[in-house]
Amino acid sequence: MNIGDVAxxxxxxxxxxxxYEDIGLLTPHRGANGYRAFTEQDVHKLAxxxxxxxxxxxxxxxxxxxxxxEDESRASAEVKHIAEEHLAQIxxxxxxxxxxxxxxAHLVHACxxxxxxxxxxxxxxxxxxx
Amino acid sequence: MNIGDVAxxxxxxxxxxxxYEDIGLLTPHRGANGYRAFTEQDVHKLAxxxxxxxxxxxxxxxxxxxxxxEDESRASAEVKHIAEEHLAQIxxxxxxxxxxxxxxAHLVHACxxxxxxxxxxxxxxxxxxx
DNA sequence: ATAGAGGTTCCAGTCACTGGAAGGTCAAGG
DNA sequence: CCTTGACCTTCCAGTGACTGGAACCTCTAT
Numbered sequence: 001m002n003i004g005d006v007a008x009x010x011x012x013x014x015x016x017x018x019x020y021e022d023i024g025l026l027t028p029h030r031g032a033n034g035y036r037a038f039t040e041q042d043v044h045k046l047a048x049x050x051x052x053x054x055x056x057x058x059x060x061x062x063x064x065x066x067x068x069x070e071d072e073s074r075a076s077a078e079v080k081h082i083a084e085e086h087l088a089q090i091x092x093x094x095x096x097x098x099x100x101x102x103x104x105a106h107l108v109h110a111c112x113x114x115x116x117x118x119x120x121x122x123x124x125x126x127x128x129x130x
Numbered sequence: 131m132n133i134g135d136v137a138x139x140x141x142x143x144x145x146x147x148x149x150y151e152d153i154g155l156l157t158p159h160r161g162a163n164g165y166r167a168f169t170e171q172d173v174h175k176l177a178x179x180x181x182x183x184x185x186x187x188x189x190x191x192x193x194x195x196x197x198x199x200e201d202e203s204r205a206s207a208e209v210k211h212i213a214e215e216h217l218a219q220i221x222x223x224x225x226x227x228x229x230x231x232x233x234x235a236h237l238v239h240a241c242x243x244x245x246x247x248x249x250x251x252x253x254x255x256x257x258x259x260x
Numbered sequence: 261a262t263a264g265a266g267g268t269t270c271c272a273g274t275c276a277c278t279g280g281a282a283g284g285t286c287a288a289g290g
Numbered sequence: 291c292c293t294t295g296a297c298c299t300t301c302c303a304g305t306g307a308c309t310g311g312a313a314c315c316t317c318t319a320t
Contacts, residue, residue, distance in 0.1 A: 004297065014298090015278060023276090033285060035298055044256070051255045056230050059276065069252050079251050080243035087238055090231045097227065100186050101220045108217055113210035121209050122199050125181045126174070134266065144267090149308060163316060165267055189307065 001038045010046035017046060025049060025063060057086055131168040140176035147176060155179065155193060187216055 007014045020026060021036070026045050028036040048069060052062045061082055068074040068082075110120040137144045150156060151166070156175050158166040178199060182192045191212055198204040198212075240250040 002298075013278085016276085018299095019277060033298080035285080047257050048255050051257060053276090054230075055234055055255075056227075065252070065255065068249075069256065072247060074247050074249070075245045076241050076247065076249035076251075077243040077245065079249045080238060080241045083234060083238045083241070083251050087231065087234050090227060090234065094224070094227050094231060097186075097220060097224050100184075101217065101224060104185055104213060104217050104220065108210060108213045111206050111210045111213070113207040115205045115207065117202060117204050117206065119198075119204070119206035119209045121206075121213050122195070125178050125185075125195065126199065127177050127181060132267070143309085145309060146307085148268090153307090163267080165316080183307090 001043070003036050003038070006038045006043055006046060009043050011050045012046055020046070020049065023059065025059075025066065055086075056090060057082075061086060131173070133166050133168070136168045136173055136176060139173050141180050142176055150176070150179065153189065155189075155196065185216075186220060187212075191216060 003014045003017055007017060010017070012020075021028065026042055028038045028042050031037045045066065048066065049062055052065055053059075057065065064082055065079065068079050107121045107124055133144045133147055137147060140147070142150075151158065156172055158168045158172050161167045175196065178196065179192055182195055183189075187195065194212055195209065198209050237251045237254055
Protein backbone atom coordinates (compact mmCIF):
# COMPACT_ATOMS: atom_id res chain seq x y z
CA MET A 1 0.00 0.00 0.00
CA ASN A 2 1.24 3.49 -0.85
CA ILE A 3 1.58 6.32 1.61
CA GLY A 4 -1.50 8.19 0.40
CA ASP A 5 -3.86 5.31 1.12
CA VAL A 6 -2.22 4.68 4.45
CA ALA A 7 -2.58 8.36 5.27
CA UNK A 8 -6.31 8.19 4.58
CA UNK A 9 -6.78 5.00 6.54
CA UNK A 10 -4.69 6.01 9.56
CA UNK A 11 -5.95 9.58 9.57
CA UNK A 12 -2.48 11.11 9.40
CA UNK A 13 -0.94 13.33 6.70
CA UNK A 14 1.73 11.67 4.54
CA UNK A 15 4.26 14.18 5.82
CA UNK A 16 3.65 13.04 9.35
CA UNK A 17 4.04 9.39 8.39
CA UNK A 18 7.38 10.11 6.75
CA UNK A 19 8.36 12.00 9.85
CA TYR A 20 7.43 9.03 12.03
CA GLU A 21 9.66 6.86 9.88
CA ASP A 22 12.47 9.42 10.21
CA ILE A 23 12.37 9.22 13.98
CA GLY A 24 12.16 5.46 13.92
CA LEU A 25 8.58 4.79 15.00
CA LEU A 26 8.15 2.41 12.09
CA THR A 27 10.23 1.11 9.18
CA PRO A 28 8.08 0.28 6.17
CA HIS A 29 9.62 -1.74 3.36
CA ARG A 30 10.38 -0.23 -0.01
CA GLY A 31 9.10 -1.35 -3.40
CA ALA A 32 11.31 -1.62 -6.49
CA ASN A 33 10.30 1.92 -7.44
CA GLY A 34 11.53 3.34 -4.15
CA TYR A 35 8.02 3.90 -2.84
CA ARG A 36 7.24 2.93 0.73
CA ALA A 37 5.23 -0.30 0.80
CA PHE A 38 3.07 -0.42 3.91
CA THR A 39 1.61 -3.58 5.40
CA GLU A 40 -1.65 -3.88 7.31
CA GLN A 41 0.43 -3.99 10.45
CA ASP A 42 2.00 -0.65 9.57
CA VAL A 43 -1.44 0.85 9.09
CA HIS A 44 -2.47 -0.53 12.43
CA LYS A 45 0.60 0.94 14.10
CA LEU A 46 -0.04 4.33 12.55
CA ALA A 47 -3.66 4.31 13.65
CA UNK A 48 -2.43 3.45 17.13
CA UNK A 49 -0.07 6.41 16.99
CA UNK A 50 -2.81 8.71 15.73
CA UNK A 51 -5.03 7.78 18.66
CA UNK A 52 -2.29 8.12 21.22
CA UNK A 53 -1.26 11.50 19.83
CA UNK A 54 -4.88 12.64 19.82
CA UNK A 55 -4.94 11.83 23.52
CA UNK A 56 -2.00 14.17 23.93
CA UNK A 57 0.73 11.60 24.55
CA UNK A 58 4.14 12.90 23.50
CA UNK A 59 6.08 11.15 20.78
CA UNK A 60 8.31 9.59 23.40
CA UNK A 61 5.26 8.35 25.29
CA UNK A 62 4.06 6.90 22.02
CA UNK A 63 7.35 5.17 21.43
CA UNK A 64 7.09 3.55 24.85
CA UNK A 65 3.42 2.65 24.41
CA UNK A 66 4.11 1.15 21.01
CA UNK A 67 6.91 -0.98 22.45
CA UNK A 68 4.59 -2.18 25.19
CA UNK A 69 1.85 -2.74 22.66
CA GLU A 70 4.10 -5.04 20.71
CA ASP A 71 5.42 -6.81 23.77
CA GLU A 72 3.11 -9.73 24.37
CA SER A 73 4.35 -10.20 27.89
CA ARG A 74 4.17 -6.59 29.09
CA ALA A 75 2.68 -5.84 32.47
CA SER A 76 -0.38 -3.63 32.27
CA ALA A 77 1.04 -1.74 35.26
CA GLU A 78 3.70 -0.26 32.99
CA VAL A 79 1.12 1.09 30.60
CA LYS A 80 -1.02 2.36 33.43
CA HIS A 81 1.96 4.18 34.86
CA ILE A 82 2.58 6.11 31.65
CA ALA A 83 -1.09 6.93 31.33
CA GLU A 84 -1.34 8.07 34.93
CA GLU A 85 1.64 10.38 34.59
CA HIS A 86 0.09 11.83 31.51
CA LEU A 87 -3.23 12.22 33.23
CA ALA A 88 -1.56 14.12 36.05
CA GLN A 89 0.03 16.46 33.53
CA ILE A 90 -3.29 17.05 31.86
CA UNK A 91 -4.90 17.82 35.19
CA UNK A 92 -2.19 20.33 35.97
CA UNK A 93 -2.59 21.97 32.59
CA UNK A 94 -6.33 22.06 32.99
CA UNK A 95 -6.04 23.80 36.33
CA UNK A 96 -3.67 26.40 34.92
CA UNK A 97 -5.83 27.00 31.90
CA UNK A 98 -8.93 27.30 34.04
CA UNK A 99 -7.18 29.85 36.22
CA UNK A 100 -6.15 31.82 33.14
CA UNK A 101 -9.65 31.65 31.79
CA UNK A 102 -11.19 32.95 34.98
CA UNK A 103 -8.80 35.86 35.23
CA UNK A 104 -9.24 36.77 31.62
CA ALA A 105 -13.01 36.40 31.70
CA HIS A 106 -13.12 38.69 34.70
CA LEU A 107 -11.05 41.30 32.88
CA VAL A 108 -13.07 41.07 29.70
CA HIS A 109 -16.24 41.47 31.71
CA ALA A 110 -14.86 44.53 33.48
CA CYS A 111 -13.89 46.29 30.24
CA UNK A 112 -16.70 48.33 28.75
CA UNK A 113 -15.16 48.00 25.29
CA UNK A 114 -16.10 51.30 23.72
CA UNK A 115 -14.31 54.30 22.15
CA UNK A 116 -12.91 55.54 25.41
CA UNK A 117 -9.28 54.79 26.26
CA UNK A 118 -9.58 53.58 29.83
CA UNK A 119 -9.38 49.81 29.94
CA UNK A 120 -9.19 47.57 33.02
CA UNK A 121 -7.48 44.86 30.98
CA UNK A 122 -4.47 47.04 30.26
CA UNK A 123 -4.54 48.45 33.77
CA UNK A 124 -4.33 44.98 35.20
CA UNK A 125 -1.57 43.89 32.85
CA UNK A 126 0.39 46.98 33.85
CA UNK A 127 0.48 45.63 37.38
CA UNK A 128 0.16 47.32 40.77
CA UNK A 129 0.97 51.02 40.79
CA UNK A 130 4.37 51.69 42.26
CA MET B 131 20.01 48.97 35.27
CA ASN B 132 21.65 45.78 34.05
CA ILE B 133 19.82 42.83 32.62
CA GLY B 134 20.16 40.66 35.73
CA ASP B 135 18.38 43.13 37.98
CA VAL B 136 15.70 43.69 35.39
CA ALA B 137 15.26 39.95 35.07
CA UNK B 138 14.66 39.66 38.81
CA UNK B 139 12.27 42.58 38.91
CA UNK B 140 10.26 41.64 35.83
CA UNK B 141 10.29 37.93 36.62
CA UNK B 142 11.78 36.91 33.29
CA UNK B 143 15.08 35.16 32.54
CA UNK B 144 17.79 37.33 30.96
CA UNK B 145 17.72 35.09 27.88
CA UNK B 146 14.06 35.87 27.37
CA UNK B 147 14.64 39.59 27.72
CA UNK B 148 17.36 39.48 25.07
CA UNK B 149 15.01 37.50 22.89
CA TYR B 150 12.30 40.13 23.34
CA GLU B 151 14.78 42.74 22.21
CA ASP B 152 15.71 40.58 19.20
CA ILE B 153 12.13 40.46 18.04
CA GLY B 154 11.64 44.16 18.62
CA LEU B 155 9.37 44.23 21.68
CA LEU B 156 11.66 46.75 23.31
CA THR B 157 14.91 48.54 22.50
CA PRO B 158 16.91 49.32 25.62
CA HIS B 159 19.80 51.77 25.32
CA ARG B 160 23.39 50.64 25.61
CA GLY B 161 25.98 51.88 28.05
CA ALA B 162 29.58 52.70 27.05
CA ASN B 163 30.58 49.13 27.96
CA GLY B 164 28.06 47.61 25.55
CA TYR B 165 25.79 46.46 28.35
CA ARG B 166 22.06 47.04 27.98
CA ALA B 167 20.94 49.95 30.16
CA PHE B 168 17.30 49.52 31.14
CA THR B 169 15.04 52.31 32.31
CA GLU B 170 12.13 52.02 34.73
CA GLN B 171 9.86 52.16 31.73
CA ASP B 172 11.62 49.14 30.21
CA VAL B 173 11.12 47.22 33.44
CA HIS B 174 7.47 48.16 33.42
CA LYS B 175 7.10 47.02 29.84
CA LEU B 176 8.76 43.70 30.63
CA ALA B 177 6.53 43.14 33.63
CA UNK B 178 3.56 43.87 31.38
CA UNK B 179 4.85 41.29 28.93
CA UNK B 180 5.41 38.75 31.68
CA UNK B 181 1.82 39.11 32.86
CA UNK B 182 0.35 38.97 29.39
CA UNK B 183 2.43 35.87 28.55
CA UNK B 184 1.39 34.27 31.83
CA UNK B 185 -2.19 34.76 30.70
CA UNK B 186 -1.31 32.85 27.56
CA UNK B 187 -1.31 35.68 25.06
CA UNK B 188 0.96 34.96 22.12
CA UNK B 189 3.92 37.18 21.40
CA UNK B 190 2.00 38.81 18.57
CA UNK B 191 -0.93 39.46 20.92
CA UNK B 192 1.57 40.99 23.31
CA UNK B 193 2.99 43.19 20.59
CA UNK B 194 -0.49 44.50 19.84
CA UNK B 195 -1.41 44.91 23.51
CA UNK B 196 1.83 46.75 24.16
CA UNK B 197 1.13 49.12 21.29
CA UNK B 198 -2.36 49.76 22.64
CA UNK B 199 -0.96 50.14 26.12
CA GLU B 200 1.34 52.88 24.92
CA ASP B 201 -1.31 54.56 22.82
CA GLU B 202 -2.98 57.09 25.08
CA SER B 203 -5.96 57.44 22.78
CA ARG B 204 -6.70 53.77 22.16
CA ALA B 205 -10.26 52.55 22.30
CA SER B 206 -10.83 49.96 24.99
CA ALA B 207 -12.92 48.05 22.45
CA GLU B 208 -9.73 47.12 20.59
CA VAL B 209 -8.17 45.66 23.68
CA LYS B 210 -11.36 43.87 24.59
CA HIS B 211 -11.51 42.36 21.13
CA ILE B 212 -8.05 40.82 21.46
CA ALA B 213 -8.87 39.52 24.93
CA GLU B 214 -12.17 38.06 23.79
CA GLU B 215 -10.58 36.22 20.90
CA HIS B 216 -8.02 34.84 23.25
CA LEU B 217 -10.68 33.84 25.73
CA ALA B 218 -12.52 31.94 23.03
CA GLN B 219 -9.32 30.08 22.16
CA ILE B 220 -8.77 29.20 25.79
CA UNK B 221 -12.32 27.90 26.06
CA UNK B 222 -11.81 25.72 23.02
CA UNK B 223 -8.57 24.36 24.39
CA UNK B 224 -10.19 23.72 27.75
CA UNK B 225 -12.96 21.73 26.16
CA UNK B 226 -10.49 19.63 24.18
CA UNK B 227 -8.33 19.02 27.18
CA UNK B 228 -11.31 18.10 29.32
CA UNK B 229 -12.40 15.61 26.68
CA UNK B 230 -8.92 14.10 26.62
CA UNK B 231 -8.85 13.94 30.38
CA UNK B 232 -12.17 12.14 30.59
CA UNK B 233 -11.20 9.56 28.02
CA UNK B 234 -7.85 8.94 29.61
CA ALA B 235 -9.23 8.84 33.14
CA HIS B 236 -11.76 6.26 32.01
CA LEU B 237 -9.01 4.12 30.49
CA VAL B 238 -6.75 4.41 33.50
CA HIS B 239 -9.61 3.44 35.72
CA ALA B 240 -10.40 0.41 33.59
CA CYS B 241 -6.82 -0.89 33.65
CA UNK B 242 -6.06 -3.09 36.62
CA UNK B 243 -2.37 -2.22 36.38
CA UNK B 244 -0.76 -5.44 37.53
CA UNK B 245 1.71 -8.02 36.16
CA UNK B 246 -0.69 -9.42 33.63
CA UNK B 247 -0.38 -8.32 29.99
CA UNK B 248 -4.00 -7.52 29.16
CA UNK B 249 -4.55 -3.79 29.24
CA UNK B 250 -7.66 -1.87 28.19
CA UNK B 251 -5.58 1.23 27.52
CA UNK B 252 -3.61 -0.49 24.78
CA UNK B 253 -6.72 -2.23 23.52
CA UNK B 254 -8.44 1.07 23.10
CA UNK B 255 -5.46 2.70 21.42
CA UNK B 256 -5.33 -0.20 19.00
CA UNK B 257 -8.78 0.77 17.78
CA UNK B 258 -11.82 -1.27 16.78
CA UNK B 259 -11.08 -4.83 15.73
CA UNK B 260 -11.19 -5.28 12.00
C1' DA C 261 46.86 40.66 39.77
C1' DT C 262 43.27 37.70 39.91
C1' DA C 263 38.99 35.35 40.74
C1' DG C 264 34.33 35.12 40.02
C1' DA C 265 30.07 37.01 38.78
C1' DG C 266 27.71 38.80 35.29
C1' DG C 267 27.58 40.85 30.75
C1' DT C 268 27.99 40.20 25.27
C1' DT C 269 27.15 37.62 20.65
C1' DC C 270 26.12 33.76 17.90
C1' DC C 271 24.81 29.11 16.80
C1' DA C 272 22.19 25.12 17.62
C1' DG C 273 18.46 22.56 19.70
C1' DT C 274 13.78 21.94 21.46
C1' DC C 275 8.74 19.66 19.81
C1' DA C 276 6.06 17.78 16.31
C1' DC C 277 5.34 18.69 12.49
C1' DT C 278 4.50 21.60 7.90
C1' DG C 279 5.56 23.94 3.45
C1' DG C 280 7.89 24.07 -0.65
C1' DA C 281 11.19 22.98 -4.33
C1' DA C 282 13.11 19.74 -7.53
C1' DG C 283 12.68 15.64 -9.49
C1' DG C 284 11.10 10.45 -10.31
C1' DT C 285 6.96 7.17 -11.28
C1' DC C 286 2.50 5.54 -12.58
C1' DA C 287 -2.20 5.04 -14.84
C1' DA C 288 -5.40 6.88 -18.09
C1' DG C 289 -6.72 9.20 -22.32
C1' DG C 290 -5.82 10.88 -27.15
C1' DC D 291 3.77 6.78 -28.14
C1' DC D 292 3.11 10.92 -25.71
C1' DT D 293 1.28 13.76 -22.51
C1' DT D 294 -1.10 15.09 -18.46
C1' DG D 295 -1.81 15.03 -13.77
C1' DA D 296 -1.70 12.68 -9.55
C1' DC D 297 1.26 10.73 -6.55
C1' DC D 298 5.74 9.47 -4.86
C1' DT D 299 10.75 10.65 -3.44
C1' DT D 300 14.38 13.60 -0.83
C1' DC D 301 16.06 17.58 1.28
C1' DC D 302 15.98 22.12 3.30
C1' DA D 303 13.81 25.64 5.93
C1' DG D 304 10.42 27.52 9.04
C1' DT D 305 7.09 27.46 12.93
C1' DG D 306 6.76 29.57 18.54
C1' DA D 307 8.97 30.99 22.22
C1' DC D 308 12.39 30.26 24.08
C1' DT D 309 16.81 27.60 26.08
C1' DG D 310 21.65 25.77 26.34
C1' DG D 311 26.23 26.34 25.47
C1' DA D 312 30.63 28.20 23.74
C1' DA D 313 33.75 31.91 23.41
C1' DC D 314 34.76 36.13 24.86
C1' DC D 315 34.49 40.79 27.46
C1' DT D 316 33.74 43.76 31.74
C1' DC D 317 33.17 44.87 36.40
C1' DT D 318 33.96 44.46 41.44
C1' DA D 319 36.27 42.84 45.38
C1' DT D 320 40.16 41.07 47.40
